[in-house]
Amino acid sequence: MLKASILLLLLVGLSHQATVTPCGVPSLRDDMKCFMQLVDFLKNSFLVILKSTDRARDFKNSCDSLQNCYSSLECRKNDPNVMDLQRKVNTYCDSMLYISTDFVECNKKLDQKRSQCWSTYFPAPDRSCSNVFGQEDCVKREIIETCGQQDWIGFRDVRNKNLKVS
Known part of the structure; x- marks a missing residue:
């Protein structure tokens, strides 16, 4: 129940952060790559609720991939929305990993x-x-x-x- 509650709060927060700032046509590919990472991240967020060590490892990998993807967006390096999203995702990842491993x-x-x-x-x-x-x-x-x-x-x-x- 606790994990599901935290996940719900994340989804609400991410929906407000998912704004797109135009950086030109070449950045669209990178934006889509990060969007796909976000989809994978959200999928693994649901699966980590199942309390499996393998799921926690998959979730950690999704967290790392998503953070790396956002960090690689040169066009959005100083975008406050992306920076805020990164901070929220990082906090959420730390929380879910703690609940899924150390607090089990x-x-x-x-x-x-x-x-x-x-x-x-x-x-x-x-x-x-x-x-x-x-x-x-x-x-x-x-x-x-x-x-x-x-x-x-x-x-x-x-x-x-x-x-x-x-």
């Missing part, structure tokens, strides 16, 4: 616990700062009690990084 065991434990707090938690960027980790910071308590301080710190840092680019 904790996520399983939290899901098995079936607490009201964790099962209803939706990490939406439009939440106020007072409840970004659930009502009365219940997510913080759940993670620390179930998985420990280190998992909480990792989750908190990833979540805060996402908030900064939203």
